[in-house]
Amino acid sequence: MKKVVLSLGIVFMLGTLAVSQFSFYPIDNFENGKFAEGAKWWRFGDLKVEAVKNVYAEQPPDLIAESCGEYALQLKGQTNDWYVGGIGTELGLDASSYSRFQIDVYGDNIWQGKLKVEFFEDDNGNYNIEQDPQNQYEPVFDDKWVVEIQIQGEGYTRVSIPFSAFRDVNPKVGDDIWNPDQKNGSGGLQKLQLVAISENQKGMMNLRVDNLLLTY
Numbered sequence: 328m329k330k331v332v333l334s335l336g337i338v339f340m341l342g343t344l345a346v347s348q349f350s351f352y353p354i355d356n357f358e359n360g361k362f363a364e365g366a367k368w369w370r371f372g373d374l375k376v377e378a379v380k381n382v383y384a385e386q387p388p389d390l391i392a393e394s395c396g397e398y399a400l401q402l403k404g405q406t407n408d409w410y411v412g413g414i415g416t417e418l419g420l421d422a423s424s425y426s427r428f429q430i431d432v433y434g435d436n437i438w439q440g441k442l443k444v445e446f447f448e449d450d451n452g453n454y455n456i457e458q459d460p461q462n463q464y465e466p467v468f469d470d471k472w473v474v475e476i477q478i479q480g481e482g483y484t485r486v487s488i489p490f491s492a493f494r495d496v497n498p499k500v501g502d503d504i505w506n507p508d509q510k511n512g513s514g515g516l517q518k519l520q521l522v523a524i525s526e527n528q529k530g531m532m533n534l535r536v537d538n539l540l541l542t543y
C-alpha cells in the first residue's frame with residue numbers, strides 16, 4: 328500500500344512539474360535589478376520607475392512576498408488630475424492558450440488608487456498597433472482591453488484576472504472580439520500597459536509590481 332501511495336505521489340509530482348513548466352508565460356519579474364526602459368519597457372506620464380530591493384519579514388513567512396525574489400518594480404508619482412503615468416511592454420505572442428493575467432502588487436497604507444491593465448491585440452493582421460497621436464495614442468484598427476485593479480494597503484496582494492473580465496474599451500475599432508491568437512496574419516497579443524490612477528484627484532502613488540505573467 329505504501330508503494331502505491333508513493334508512486335501516486337511521484338505521478339502527482341511529475342504532473343505538477345509538467346503543468347508548471349508549460350502553464351505560464353513570464354512577462355517580467357525584475358530580478359535583473361533594473362527597469363529596462365528603452366529595451367523592454369517604455370514609460371509615460373509622471374511616473375518615477377525603478378527596480379527596488381524587496382524587504383520582507385521572514386516571520387511569519389509570506390510565500391507571495393518570497394516569490395517576488397530580490398527585486399520588484401517601484402512606481403511612484405504625484406498628480407493634480409487623477410492620472411499619474413504608466414509603463415508598457417511589447418508582447419507579440421499568440422496568447423490563445425492562456426486565460427489569465429497575474430501580477431503581484433505591493434500597496435501603500437496612505438496612497439492607494441488603481442492600476443489599469445491594458446492589453447492591445449492586433450485585428451488588422453499586421454503585427455502592429457497603429458496609434459493616433461492626435462487622439463491620446465488610442466488604437467486605430469485594433470482592440471484595446473482594460474481592467475482596473477484596486478490597489479490595497481501595504482504588503483503583496485496577488486491578483487489573477489481572467490481574460491474574460493477585460494472589457495473592450497474601443498467599440499467599433501478592431502473587431503471587438505477577444506482573439507489574441509496569431510491566426511490569419513494577426514500578430515495576436517501585441518502590447519501590455521499598466522497605468523496608475525490616483526485615489527484622489529490631487530494625490531500621490533507609491534506601489535510596487537512584480538511577477539507579471541500570463542497563465543491558465
Ligand SMILES: [Ca+2]
Nearest residue numbers: 356395396398
Ligand atoms: Ca521580483
Ligand SMILES: [Ca+2]
Nearest residue numbers: 449451455456
Ligand atoms: Ca494592427
Ligand SMILES: [Ca+2]
Nearest residue numbers: 497500501503
Ligand atoms: Ca474594439
Ligand SMILES: [Ca+2]
Nearest residue numbers: 450470504506
Ligand atoms: Ca480582436
